[in-house]
Amino acid sequence: xxxxxxxxxxxxxxxxxxxxxxxxxxxxxxxxxxxxxxxxxxxxxxxxxxxxxxxxxxxxxxxxxxxxxxxxxxxxxxxxxxxxxxxxxxxxxxxxxxxxxxxxxxxxxxxxxxxxxxxxxxxxxxxxxxxxxxxxxxxxxxxxxxxxxxxxxxxxxxxxxxxxxxxxxxxxxxxxxxxxxxxxxxxxxxxxxxxxxxxxxxxxxxxxxxxxxxxxxxxxxxxxxxxxxxxxxxxxxxxxxxxxxxxxxxxxxxxxxxxxxxxxxxxxxxxxxxxxxxxxxxxxx
Amino acid sequence: xxxxxxxxxxxxxxxxxxxxxxxxxxxxxxxxxxxxxxxxxxxxxxxxxxxxxxxxxxxxxxxxxxxxxxxxxxxxxxxxxxxxxxxxxxxxxxxxxxxxxxxxxxxxxxxxxxxxxxxxxxxxxxxxxxxxxxxxxxxxxxxxxxxxxxxxxxxxxxxxxxxxxxxxxxxxxxxxxxxxxxxxxxxxxxxxxxxxxxxxxxxxxxxxxxxxxxxxxxxxxxxxxxxxxxxxxxxxxxxxxxxxxxxxxxxxxxxxxxxxxxxxxxxxxxxxxxxxxxxxxxxxxxxxxxxxxxxxxxxxxxxxxxxxxxxxxxxxxxxxxxxxxxxxxxxxxxxxxxxxxxxxxxxxxxxxxxxxxxxxxxxxxxxxxxxxxxxxxxxxxxxxxxxxxxxxxxxxxxxxxxxxxxxxxxxxxxxxxxxxxxxxxxxxxxxxxxxxxxxxxxxxxxxxxxxxxxxxxxxxxxxxxxxxxxxxxxxxxx
Numbered sequence: 001x002x003x004x005x006x007x008x009x010x011x012x013x014x015x016x017x018x019x020x021x022x023x024x025x026x027x028x029x030x031x032x033x034x035x036x037x038x039x040x041x042x043x044x045x046x047x048x049x050x051x052x053x054x055x056x057x058x059x060x061x062x063x064x065x066x067x068x069x070x071x072x073x074x075x076x077x078x079x080x081x082x083x084x085x086x087x088x089x090x091x092x093x094x095x096x097x098x099x100x101x102x103x104x105x106x107x108x109x110x111x112x113x114x115x116x117x118x119x120x121x122x123x124x125x126x127x128x129x130x131x132x133x134x135x136x137x138x139x140x141x142x143x144x145x146x147x148x149x150x151x152x153x154x155x156x157x158x159x160x161x162x163x164x165x166x167x168x169x170x171x172x173x174x175x176x177x178x179x180x181x182x183x184x185x186x187x188x189x190x191x192x193x194x195x196x197x198x199x200x201x202x203x204x205x206x207x208x209x210x211x212x213x214x215x216x217x218x219x220x221x222x223x224x225x226x227x228x229x230x231x232x233x234x235x236x237x238x239x240x241x242x243x244x245x246x247x248x249x250x251x252x253x254x255x256x257x258x259x260x261x262x263x264x265x266x267x268x269x270x271x272x273x274x275x276x277x278x279x280x281x282x283x284x285x
Numbered sequence: 286x287x288x289x290x291x292x293x294x295x296x297x298x299x300x301x302x303x304x305x306x307x308x309x310x311x312x313x314x315x316x317x318x319x320x321x322x323x324x325x326x327x328x329x330x331x332x333x334x335x336x337x338x339x340x341x342x343x344x345x346x347x348x349x350x351x352x353x354x355x356x357x358x359x360x361x362x363x364x365x366x367x368x369x370x371x372x373x374x375x376x377x378x379x380x381x382x383x384x385x386x387x388x389x390x391x392x393x394x395x396x397x398x399x400x401x402x403x404x405x406x407x408x409x410x411x412x413x414x415x416x417x418x419x420x421x422x423x424x425x426x427x428x429x430x431x432x433x434x435x436x437x438x439x440x441x442x443x444x445x446x447x448x449x450x451x452x453x454x455x456x457x458x459x460x461x462x463x464x465x466x467x468x469x470x471x472x473x474x475x476x477x478x479x480x481x482x483x484x485x486x487x488x489x490x491x492x493x494x495x496x497x498x499x500x501x502x503x504x505x506x507x508x509x510x511x512x513x514x515x516x517x518x519x520x521x522x523x524x525x526x527x528x529x530x531x532x533x534x535x536x537x538x539x540x541x542x543x544x545x546x547x548x549x550x551x552x553x554x555x556x557x558x559x560x561x562x563x564x565x566x567x568x569x570x571x572x573x574x575x576x577x578x579x580x581x582x583x584x585x586x587x588x589x590x591x592x593x594x595x596x597x598x599x600x601x602x603x604x605x606x607x608x609x610x611x612x613x614x615x616x617x618x619x620x621x622x623x624x625x626x627x628x629x630x631x632x633x634x635x636x637x638x639x640x641x642x643x644x645x646x647x648x649x650x651x652x653x654x655x656x657x658x659x660x661x662x663x664x665x666x667x668x669x670x671x672x673x674x675x676x677x678x679x680x681x682x683x684x685x686x687x688x689x690x691x692x693x694x695x696x697x698x699x700x701x702x703x704x705x706x707x708x709x710x711x712x713x714x715x716x717x718x719x720x721x722x723x724x725x726x727x728x729x730x731x732x733x734x735x736x737x738x739x740x741x742x743x744x745x746x747x748x749x750x751x752x753x754x755x756x757x758x759x760x761x762x763x
Contacts, residue, residue, distance in 0.1 A: 069680040
């Protein structure tokens with residue numbers, strides 16, 4: 001049985017793991033479905049906009065393992081003093097582990113067009129920055145004439161990289177325009193939008209539409225469990241990081257305190273997990 | 286362009302089916318049980334890209350079909366065959382039943398005066414239930430409900446699975462399938478046809494089955510047959526992710542134009558609201574609209590108040606093929622009898638697909654096709670294709686839906702699997718979750734490329750190239 005399992009090896013999860021290690025925790029594991037630590041901001045590492053994050057995740061050395069390619073697919077919360085049970089889907093096996101304390105640091109995804117009910121055709125070429133960035137990293141340009149609509153530094157960082165790759169990029173944030181219709185039967189060919197200042201209808205033509213607004217907390221594995229989430233599926237916590245279930249905590253962009261830019265994921269670990277750190281300190285005794 | 290079973294380069298066929306939707310695939314499955322050289326041609330890069338792609342997935346009993354129509358007859362035959370088909374093709378299927386609810390006295394009258402006798406005329410079991418029973422089985426229903434008509438035989442299934450499972454069984458029995466290539470023209474020759482495809486390919490066949498859905502009138506015209514025309518009628522859907530307290534498919538009392546906007550559980554989870562019914566002019570128009578979403582909200586509001594406001598992750602639109610004759614057209618062409626039509630399947634294609642196939646075979650026989658059952662025909666899909674047991678492939682690729690790499694590899698190993706992301710989506714459920722593929726698509730692309738060796742990938746329809754390698758002629762424009 002583990003003393004602590006951290007779900008998510010992103011910004012919050014790794015920060016929490018380091019802190020736990022500082023406090024002397026040894027019987028722990030960090031679990032992440034990706035093939036290395038870094039979470040959803042991984043594609044942006046090395047870019048100037050994500051300098052701080054890149055530094056945070058360089059040279060991670062922990063006294064306990066990070067299981068990669070491992071995803072939590074089930075949680076059975078232990079009643080009273082019983083440990084919590086987690087089912088982890090790994091490459092070779094589905095493993096059941098038990099832990100006294102569970103920290104959910106599973107992050108969040110960019111919320112795509114469909115979740116916002118943006119009307120129009122459903123062509124290819126419409127994607128979130130996360131998808132576009134990863135295609136770029138694989139040596140594939142999503143398109144040539146790009147419209148990027150979004151508020152986050154991921155959008156801005158992607159736009160720079162697209163321009164570097166020779167794309168023509170038009171950029172807006174979600175306050176400036178309201179997307180009203182997507183055109184294109186197999187590939188996107190254009191977007192109609194309303195300028196929120198003038199309320200005029202405008203039209204953009206191109207082959208790629210990068211869109212995201214708000215975020216989706218990655219809490220799918222909590223469906224059907226007693227851990228309470230809000231209407232946006234974020235894990236509800238108090239200011240010390242406790243969920244409604246004893247010995248289950250949450251931190252970062254999977255909670256309502258996180259933000260779409262993932263810009264406070266690290267400091268939330270330091271400032272809003274007092275309940276967990278208190279427990280970790282008393283483990284030493 | 287991809288092909289299975291053979292590459293249709295040369296040789297002559299006994300029967301060629303035009304159209305890879307649920308109807309065409311079902312017909313191919315039936316044909317493949319006989320000693321015949323048969324094939325199917327589909328214009329898009331995958332099966333199931335037309336009307337079969339975007340529908341409610343409901344297996345209708347036909348209780349409300351107009352008695353005496355070809356549609357009613359096909360549905361009747363299908364009812365007898367469905368239980369076996371589900372088992373043999375392993376179709377995900379939930380026999381949840383449906384209830385047609387009356388939200389006022391007028392609708393209650395219509396149910397009792399029209400639908401009860403209609404169901405009886407079609408031989409379908411139904412049961413009148415009172416308000417309390419209705420609400421007991423479906424607590425989220427509007428308090429205005431007066432009563433309901435339960436049709437226990439109605440069910441939901443996975444329409445993608447059904448479509449390709451028909452075709453997979455056909456392929457296992459030696460049928461050939463050509464994807465990504467469409468029919469351009471048809472010449473009559475002695476004892477059959479020469480069919481011209483895109484890329485100047487030609488195939489000869491003794492008989493043709495016209496199962497081209499929305500384009501079946503255009504195929505008919507290629508042999509000079511103008512006896513029917515198809516007009517598109519769009520239906521928009523909203524997929525709700527939140528839990529709705531219903532245990533059955535909730536049907537409104539229909540209008541003249543369509544079965545109405547319903548609320549239905551979905552085999553993959555979630556609930557479907559829709560469809561609308563809008564006559565459009567472009568057969569390829571699958572756009573969703575603000576007004577469509579409003580109509581869905583309005584239509585479902587009277588069944589389940591506020592349901593249209595719940596969390597949704599996806600909206601889509603399908604297009605029905607509405608026939609000028611008002612019924613299915615399942616008969617030889619009067620102009621060129623070796624072509625048998627399976628056209629005008631407006632609304633119940635999935636449900637009627639087994640019965641349509643049987644009727645088409647009879648029609649083919651009536652114009653001279655001889656049917657000798659194949660020895661050792663395979664009659665069911667084995668489970669062996671479900672998971673590729675490659676070591677170290679248990680990791681999750683689609684995190685919203687927990688779809689593992691081994692499931693995706695398994696899908697790519699199935700008898701027919703194209704090199705499109707939508708193809709993987711329909712076979713595994715990947716990309717159907719909250720993030721709509723924005724997380725898992727790159728990995729899926731890699732798996733498809735490794736498996737098929739194809740470097741350029743399509744998302745779905747021809748021309749819907751997802752991205753282009755940077756080296757190839759610069760930043761790609763599609």
